[in-house]
Amino acid sequence: MNFSSRKIELAVEEISRLPGIGKKTALRLALHLLRRPAGQTESLSAALLDLRNNTTFCSECHTISDTEICSICSSPKRDKSIVCIVEDVRDVMAIENTGGYSGVYHVLGGLISPMDGIGPSDLTIDALIDKMKTGEVKEVVFALNTTMEGDTTNFYLYRKIKDFGASLTTIARGIAVGDELEFADEVTLGRSIQHRIPYEQSLPQ
C-alpha cells in the first residue's frame, strides 16, 4: 500500500502484527482512532502497557491474576483434588461460565508445537508435575482443544503424570446440544456413539 504518511504506515504495521488483522483492517482501526478524541488512544495504550508489564500469574494454577493466588485457587469451595488442564485463561473463563465445575485449574500457557518453536519447557508442565508429586491430586481432567498440538500435548502430559495414581479423564466429545446429527462430522458422531452414556445421566438434574 502507498501511504501518504510514515506515521500511519508504522501504526498499520504494528496493528497488523496482531493475529487475524490484515493491513486493510489495521488502516481502518488507525483512522478510527484518529477521528476519536486523543483520550481514547491514550487509555488504549495505557491499558495494553499495564496488561503487558504488570500482569501476574497465579502461583498455583498459572492463570492471569491480579493477586498472588487467584480467586479460584483461594476459594475454600473449590475441590483441590480435581485439576482441569487447559491451554489458557480463555478456557478457564469458558468452563467457569458453565458453572458446572468445582475443581481447580492448571493453565499450561500454550500447547507443545515444534512448528512454532514451543517445547514442553515453555509451558507450566514442571509445575504440574510438582503438583502431582504432593499426592493431593485425585483426578486430572484433560480439556485441551483437539488439534494436532492439543493431542501431542495431551499425550506428552499423559506419559509424564500417569504413574502418580490420579485418575486421568478427558472432557466428553460429541454432538453439541441442539445440533443436528446429519450435519455432524463423522469423527464427532463416531465418538458420540462410542462413548454413549446411560440415558438417565442425560436428564436434567
Added chain:
Amino acid sequence: MNFSSRKIELAVEEISRLPGIGKKTALRLALHLLRRPAGQTESLSAALLDLRNNTTFCSECHTISDTEICSICSSPKRDKSIVCIVEDVRDVMAIENTGGYSGVYHVLGGLISPMDGIGPSDLTIDALIDKMKTGEVKEVVFALNTTMEGDTTNFYLYRKIKDFGASLTTIARGIAVGDELEFADEVTLGRSIQHRIPYEQSLPQ
C-alpha cells in the same frame, strides 16, 4: 464475561471499543500480546500514540501527511484544476493505486450523518468552498460512497459549489470488470445501461 484479572478486563474493554472488534476477539488479541515479548506491546502503543498526537493534515487537501503540504499537492505533475472529493485517506490510497488519476484531492474527513452527530461544520467543506472561490478549479469529481450519507453529502456539496463555474462530475457506477451481469443488482445494472459509453472508449489505450 467473568475475568480473573482487572487488568485484562480493562484491556479487553479498551480494545473492544475499536470498530468491528467484540469482547472475544479483544481477549484473543490481549492474550496474544501477553505471550509475545513486551517490546511488541511497547512499539504498538508508541505507534498509536505517535499517530494520534503527532499526525498532521495537508493544509491543501486535508489528507494525512507528515509534511505541511502532502506529496500529491506538492507534485508539479498533478493538475490542480481537477479536484476529486473523497471521504478519507483510504479513498485517496485506493485511487492512487489505480495510477489513472492526475488531479488532486480534497479529503472531507467523513460524511454528513445526523445520526452520528456529524454535520457540515465537522467536515472540511469550508476549505473546499475557499478553494472554489479562487476560480482555479475547473472540474470537481465526486467520489463518495453511494450510501445514504454519501448521497446526502454529495447533494449538500452540489448546492454549495454549483455556481462557481466548475464542471461537476461523478465517478462511473456500473458492473465491475469481470463480474457477471446475471448476478448484478438491478440498480447497478440499470445505471450501467443508462450511462453507456461509446465502444471505442472502452478499448485499452
